[in-house]
Amino acid sequence: MRALRAVGRRVGRRLVASAPALLGVVVFTFLLMRVLPGDPAVFFASGPNAGQEEIDELRRVLGLDRPIPVQLAHYLYDVGTGNLGRSLTTGQPVLRDLTERLPASLELTVTALILALGLALPLGILAALRPGSLLDHGVRLVCSLGVCVPTFVSGLLLIYVFYVVLGIAPDPTGRLDIFAASPPDITGFLLVDFLLVGDMEGWRAAAAQLVLPAATMALFTLAPLARMTRASMLAVLGSDFVRTAKSIGLGRGRVVLVYALRNALLPVITITGIVFSTMLGANVLVEKVFSWPGVGSYALDALLGSDYAPVQGFVLLMASAFVIVNLVIDTLYGIADPRVSIE
Amino acid sequence: MEFNRRQGLQGLLGVAAGGTLGAATAGREAAAQTRAETLRQVMGGVINSLDPTTPGGTRENFGLAMNIYDRLASFGRKPGEGGMTFDMDNIRGELAERIDRSPDGLTLTFHIRQGATWHDGTPVTAADVKWSLDRAVSARSLAPPQLSSGSLTSPEQFKVVGERQVEVKLPRPDRLALGNLCIPFAMMINSTLAKRHATADDPWAMNWLKENTAAGGAYIVETNRPGQQVVLRRNDAWKNGEGGTPPFFRRVILQTVPEASTRASLVERGDADLAIDLAASDVPAIESRGRVKVVSIPQTNAFQTIVFNTQMAPFDNPKVRQALAAALPYEAMFQAAQFGRGRILFGARWAEVPDAAFPRTMPLNLDIDRAKALLAEAGHPNGFATTFTFANSMTAFAEPMAALIKESLARIGVEVTVQKMPDAQISTMVVERRLPFFTDIGSAWLPAPDYFMRTYFTGTHRWNYSGWNNPEVAALTQTARFETDPAKYEAAVKRMINLVAENVPMAMVWQANQDAVMAKDISGYTYWFHRQADFRDLKRG
Numbered sequence: 001m002r003a004l005r006a007v008g009r010r011v012g013r014r015l016v017a018s019a020p021a022l023l024g025v026v027v028f029t030f031l032l033m034r035v036l037p038g039d040p041a042v043f044f045a046s047g048p049n050a051g052q053e054e055i056d057e058l059r060r061v062l063g064l065d066r067p068i069p070v071q072l073a074h075y076l077y078d079v080g081t082g083n084l085g086r087s088l089t090t091g092q093p094v095l096r097d098l099t100e101r102l103p104a105s106l107e108l109t110v111t112a113l114i115l116a117l118g119l120a121l122p123l124g125i126l127a128a129l130r131p132g133s134l135l136d137h138g139v140r141l142v143c144s145l146g147v148c149v150p151t152f153v154s155g156l157l158l159i160y161v162f163y164v165v166l167g168i169a170p171d172p173t174g175r176l177d178i179f180a181a182s183p184p185d186i187t188g189f190l191l192v193d194f195l196l197v198g199d200m201e202g203w204r205a206a207a208a209q210l211v212l213p214a215a216t217m218a219l220f221t222l223a224p225l226a227r228m229t230r231a232s233m234l235a236v237l238g239s240d241f242v243r244t245a246k247s248i249g250l251g252r253g254r255v256v257l258v259y260a261l262r263n264a265l266l267p268v269i270t271i272t273g274i275v276f277s278t279m280l281g282a283n284v285l286v287e288k289v290f291s292w293p294g295v296g297s298y299a300l301d302a303l304l305g306s307d308y309a310p311v312q313g314f315v316l317l318m319a320s321a322f323v324i325v326n327l328v329i330d331t332l333y334g335i336a337d338p339r340v341s342i343e
Numbered sequence: 344m345e346f347n348r349r350q351g352l353q354g355l356l357g358v359a360a361g362g363t364l365g366a367a368t369a370g371r372e373a374a375a376q377t378r379a380e381t382l383r384q385v386m387g388g389v390i391n392s393l394d395p396t397t398p399g400g401t402r403e404n405f406g407l408a409m410n411i412y413d414r415l416a417s418f419g420r421k422p423g424e425g426g427m428t429f430d431m432d433n434i435r436g437e438l439a440e441r442i443d444r445s446p447d448g449l450t451l452t453f454h455i456r457q458g459a460t461w462h463d464g465t466p467v468t469a470a471d472v473k474w475s476l477d478r479a480v481s482a483r484s485l486a487p488p489q490l491s492s493g494s495l496t497s498p499e500q501f502k503v504v505g506e507r508q509v510e511v512k513l514p515r516p517d518r519l520a521l522g523n524l525c526i527p528f529a530m531m532i533n534s535t536l537a538k539r540h541a542t543a544d545d546p547w548a549m550n551w552l553k554e555n556t557a558a559g560g561a562y563i564v565e566t567n568r569p570g571q572q573v574v575l576r577r578n579d580a581w582k583n584g585e586g587g588t589p590p591f592f593r594r595v596i597l598q599t600v601p602e603a604s605t606r607a608s609l610v611e612r613g614d615a616d617l618a619i620d621l622a623a624s625d626v627p628a629i630e631s632r633g634r635v636k637v638v639s640i641p642q643t644n645a646f647q648t649i650v651f652n653t654q655m656a657p658f659d660n661p662k663v664r665q666a667l668a669a670a671l672p673y674e675a676m677f678q679a680a681q682f683g684r685g686r687i688l689f690g691a692r693w694a695e696v697p698d699a700a701f702p703r704t705m706p707l708n709l710d711i712d713r714a715k716a717l718l719a720e721a722g723h724p725n726g727f728a729t730t731f732t733f734a735n736s737m738t739a740f741a742e743p744m745a746a747l748i749k750e751s752l753a754r755i756g757v758e759v760t761v762q763k764m765p766d767a768q769i770s771t772m773v774v775e776r777r778l779p780f781f782t783d784i785g786s787a788w789l790p791a792p793d794y795f796m797r798t799y800f801t802g803t804h805r806w807n808y809s810g811w812n813n814p815e816v817a818a819l820t821q822t823a824r825f826e827t828d829p830a831k832y833e834a835a836v837k838r839m840i841n842l843v844a845e846n847v848p849m850a851m852v853w854q855a856n857q858d859a860v861m862a863k864d865i866s867g868y869t870y871w872f873h874r875q876a877d878f879r880d881l882k883r884g
Binding site for chain 1: 571609615
């Protein structure tokens with residue numbers, strides 16, 4: 001009970017400590033969007049015959065006619081009250097867009113990460129156990145290929161092979177077959193929602209849609225994870241306690257998986273956290289190729305259109321995600337290595 | 344009205360209610376049966392409002408609105424080069440069954456079709472029509488500036504004169520008044536329903552109509568996920584079309600698929616039925632594989648243009664513009680950028696324009712010797728340095744154009760730096776007249792020659808790309824607009840074309856094709872002025 005309270009206190013302290021950073025991010029993004037060339041009022045007032053009057057009107061509606069400090073104060077007040085503004089690109093409140101799209105991005109990223117970890121850990125361990133062997137070189141080759149091929153190339157390639165040529169993948173447009181019924185919106189995660197209502201056929205359909213984009217992302221994230229596992233395992237396998245464990249006759253599996261792996265996991269967890277937060281926002285290309293309704297492509301479209309509110313909302317979301325992921329990672333450290341305690 | 348995703352999709356599949364599992368399986372069977380009567384279009388753009396007049400709306404909104412709302416009148420259709428196109432000279436009633444025009448051209452009387460109803464079943468009244476027209480000229484939206492091009496500016500012009508009769512009074516016999524009532528902005532709204540959602544701040548229900556409809560058109564919105572997809576259901580009671588019958592497709596799914604190659608795969612595999620925005624470079628290959636039908640129609644109311652900023656040195660000198668226009672590699676650009684697909688606007692040899700059609704082929708020809716001579720005359724015998732700019736979204740065709748322009752202008756000593764810019768940035772720069780030399784696309788909903796001239800060669804707005812200010816053209820556009828004598832109109836237009844040919848504020852180079860790629864069994868595709876598909880024209884088999 002005391003331990004739980006300590007964890008709670010630590011989490012609380014961390015969240016409070018991250019508030020100034022989040023505020024900084026909000027203000028910085030706000031200012032950055034306004035120094036970027038490109039006037040949203042001009043861009044969006046592009047209807048036939050739209051003239052200066054329409055541009056001014058749109059500027060007034062967007063509040064862009066007021067001085068920047070006033071705009072900033074209004075924006076901070078709005079963010080404080082949970083209003084992130086309205087997207088010109090989709091015409092919807094940013095908060096609604098993000099809450100609808102974040103589960104899509106999360107579902108894809110988490111699946112990809114599980115897939116990547118499921119491959120990277122065994123590959124990294126095997127490579128570390130036999131450094132310099134054919135297997136090690138094979139793993140290195142797979143990793144290099146995964147990183148070298150940009151995700152839109154591997155994505156299009158997977159679509160070409162599995163959808164166009166072989167015809168075994170469903171059409172690569174979004175989270176669910178367009179003719180299928182979607183589950184009730186409970187969590188926003190289709191796989192979870194289908195399970196909750198017990199619709200296994202729907203679950204399989206949603207999972208099938210997820211396979212190609214998740215594989216594309218997993219290929220890309222495989223390299224940092226596998227390489228880090230290998231390097232970290234190599235270091236640990238050469239350390240004194242592993243030699244001791246071997247010398248007193250402990251089983252090989254026990255030595256590798258229990259003693260060595262647990263000690264080697266710390267850097268892998270760190271990398272996993274970074275990879276996760278990066279992929280959440282940076283998988284724009286995968287989202288575009290697979291028409292995945294995620295937050296990354298949403299923010300990119302907004303940025304290209306100088307649509308301020310969604311970009312600001314997206315950056316705030318990503319900053320918050322970073323804070324939370326870091327918190328989770330720090331908690332995981334404690335599990336992987338009880339000696340670590342981050343205050 | 345809140346759209347519930349589940350209810351919507353159940354409706355789509357023809358399932359009224361049921362247990363979750365039951366509904367899902369029954370739904371799939373129903374889906375197989377209705378697939379033939381379902382049209383699935385994939386597109387790169389997004390729908391961001393159900394109201395086409397929303398400021399900041401996309402072009403896709405316009406096409407959608409044509410299918411959801413009716414207007415008083417509609418353009419006809421005619422067979423043209425490559426396929427069916429809209430016919431501005433042949434206007435028929437849509438929600439109006441009869442249109443009377445007074446002999447002096449100042450009064451239009453619309454008679455609402457007997458028995459016409461809104462989607463909620465209530466009858467269409469003259470008061471609804473009046474409210475809709477009032478909204479189109481009064482609301483803070485995209486509509487008023489467009490409708491003013493047809494002398495429709497004030498609610499006082501619209502009068503209810505009978506139970507089903509509305510009169511439109513014009514201050515002058517404007518040749519574009521009726522045309523302006525055929526465009527998406529002149530949609531007819533169920534005013535009783537819309538007014539229920541109007542507020543003191545928002546008397547025209549602009550906010551509510553963004554996500555809801557108060558319409559009576561051929562299709563009813565079933566689900567709308569902004570930025571992702573819209574599903575439409577046929578309005579079986581709709582009788583305002585060409586033959587008085589409802590359209591063929593019972594369902595239409597309009598889905599955003601950002602990647603052009605994915606859209607192409609979807610149509611080629613038969614999972615989607617229609618795409619009108621594939622990459623021009625993919626179309627020849629798709630055509631040669633022959634798995635789908637490709638309908639290529641020149642966009643006769645649009646044009647690609649190479650613009651000289653007439654307010655910026657050295658392009659303020661007409662001789663410099665003439666010189667550069669004589670040094671542009673037109674044919675090579677057309678082949679590299681458009682693969683020769685479309686209608687060219689260069690290569691004419693006349694000195695005096697033979698007729699009053701516009702846009703038309705202009706006397707733009709590659710002639711390096713002439714270009715050199717003109718440049719020397721203009722006082723730049725050794726050329727100069729300049730920047731050629733294009734927008735990110737035009738990369739596919741503008742990049743090869745830019746490379747060829749750079750190469751060709753180097754031959755007359757003009758050194759060109761190529762610059763690519765985000766779309767939002769380039770539109771700002773164009774409005775502020777800070778770009779010397781760039782390419783852009785223009786289009787007009789009402790492609791009358793004088794309207795093109797007025798929009799693209801006069802005024803201070805963005806569409807006068809070159810910032811050209813010629814008093815004679817400005818005066819001629821104003822008289823041509825109200826000219827009732829065809830001979831005088833033609834003379835005025837010819838004079839303007841000659842002035843453009845002589846001064847080259849910009850070089851309009853071609854009208855690209857719209858390549859509509861569709862399943863082989865789909866027919867009836869028509870190219871419309873708003874450059875979107877009209878689902879009411881289409882059928883399978």
